[in-house]
Amino acid sequence: MAVAETTAPAPARGEPSAVADLAGETGARVWLRTAVGHGVLAALSLACIFPIYWMYATSLRRPEEVYNVSLFPWPLSVGNYTHVWDVIPIGRLILNTFAVAALISVGQLLVGLLAAYAFTAWRFRGQTLLYLAFVGTWLVPFQVTMLPNYTLLYRLGLLNTLAGVIVPNLASALGVLLLRQHMASFPRDLLDAARMDGRSSWSILWTVVVPNLRAPLAALSIVLFINAWNDYFWPALVLQRADSVVQLGLRGLFVGVEGPDWGGLMAGSGLACLPIFGIYLLLQRHVVGAFVRSGLK
């Protein structure tokens, strides 16, 4: 296929043999490059997919067969899933985690959006300093803010509540940083045109900027959601109960009396991954689409 694409039609006159040679050689080289590229990509994706496959494969074995290493689980069984359902309130845990992750990512998106808009659409005194301060928070390790945040939550009476997990995470430098980069390359003429057309800056943000930043916003949402979903340490610190969020609930399966409950763990993790896949499927359509610059020139 690649050969066919690159082989130029030989000119009517001139040196047909030389032209054919040249075309043949480039064709072969292109083919080789494509093959190597595809090989590397295939190996990488296999390395990524296999653990996930193994998790679901193990979860679908019969509970007494979880140590079986055959590549395909047979006969299939939902025993591990019913078991998880019996041992921990997995439905409520996932729902809680979902709510926490959703609120955190929406909060971070909003803060990032407004801050990035302010940093790009206006020039004001102390701008660079403020921006550096924002970026700086990224460099501060979690361990430094952990204890002050904890004491603050204690005083506010938010320990052991989902709000305690959410509130300290509502702003993130990552969101501000990433969105500012995207807005900086946003065509200024579009903002100016909207101002000439009589829009307020608030309305410009929602009617011009956001619709054209759908791709980066979707990508950022996925990252923020997964971050929040995977966060283990902070929820573990704030919520000292196992029946709160799924990260902590799964821990209960690890430390059973007879050692880790591998079947239950795989089934529980398998369930915990589903919302992430869902979010990804929902948003990746936007990641691929939308091209801001296409309206210019």
Next chain:
Amino acid sequence: MGRIELDGLTKRYGDVVAVDGVSLDIADGEFLVLLGPSGCGKSTLLRLVAGLITPSGGRVLLDGRDITHAPPARRDLAMVFQSYALYPHLTVARNIGFPLRAARTPRAEVRRRVEEVAALLELGPLLDRRPRELSGGQRQRVAVGRAIIRDPRAFLMDEPLSNLDAKLRQATRAQFRMLHETLGSTVLYVTHDQVEALSLATRIAMLDDGRLEQLGTPTEVYDTPASVFVAGFLGSPPMNLLPARVECHDGRVRVLADDVEVDLWPGEDVEARDVILGIRPEHLHLMAAEGPAGPGGMPRLRGVVRAVENLGAEESAQCAVGGALVHFRGARPLGLAAGQPVALTTARDHIHLFDRHSGRRLAWRPLADRPLADRQSADHEPAAALHDGVTTHQRSST
């Protein structure tokens, strides 16, 4: 209504003065073109009027009202951007209707006006497309549509044709002229293309380095450029500019340079001074025979042809005259070849003189009420003057 007055408008960026004390009075219904080379501050000036940037000094008045500090939305001006700045996520119809929706116009009214504008600009079949599905010319028309739908007091246009190919540009120029006649609104139009400026403008404002160099009708600006800068900007090729000297010899005022002799008028009382002699390429022609260069003779430039260029209907020749390169053009064929010696001449009315130091035009006026033949006769020299703002040399003979 749409009279725009600029009063000493200035914009500084640190040490750079992008716009330097520009004052202009643009009458209602005028098509004023801001013309100048890249970086001379045209866009900055337009954005100051639009309110997209705030001036460092000076005022902007719209119909007598001071709008220097009014936000763009309150100015009732519409702008067409060089990049068109169409909203990529909206269809053509929604792009055009965008300013009306911002003003909370009822839906049905928006639809009606969008259809009107689309019909005027022949955009009807494209209303449901997105900007990326349009050609350059179509995008340009959508941008114009978005501007005219508001029926603003004035249009601001920043090089709206510069992204179009030559043919489309010509067609769109004609369309702009028609649109301006139909709508009768004030247009402030930025371009660096002199053809656009000369063909569209009711008046041209020439900018150089942030300053207003000359303001006048296309004819005035072309025929009596106020400075060396304007003379060297307009025309293709632009006016030939040669360093020369005005001197009095044998009772005649003459302009002299290497291989150049121009006899102006009889007299003695003009102070010798350094000037720039300007002659447009199309005003030069070959001297039939080597006439006498004596008193009252035709202006004469001697040189050697360096290259001849075919321009289609005309030919343009470059000749080395003294140390300078002189262009002249005429109907094809000129009958010249590289290396050939030539003598060029021109009518005395087509001689422009500029002060060497200030670059400003020196008014030298042959008495205009005499017939041409009379003026060229040796005995009846017309009254003439050579003056600028500082020194005035007046002379009258006969």
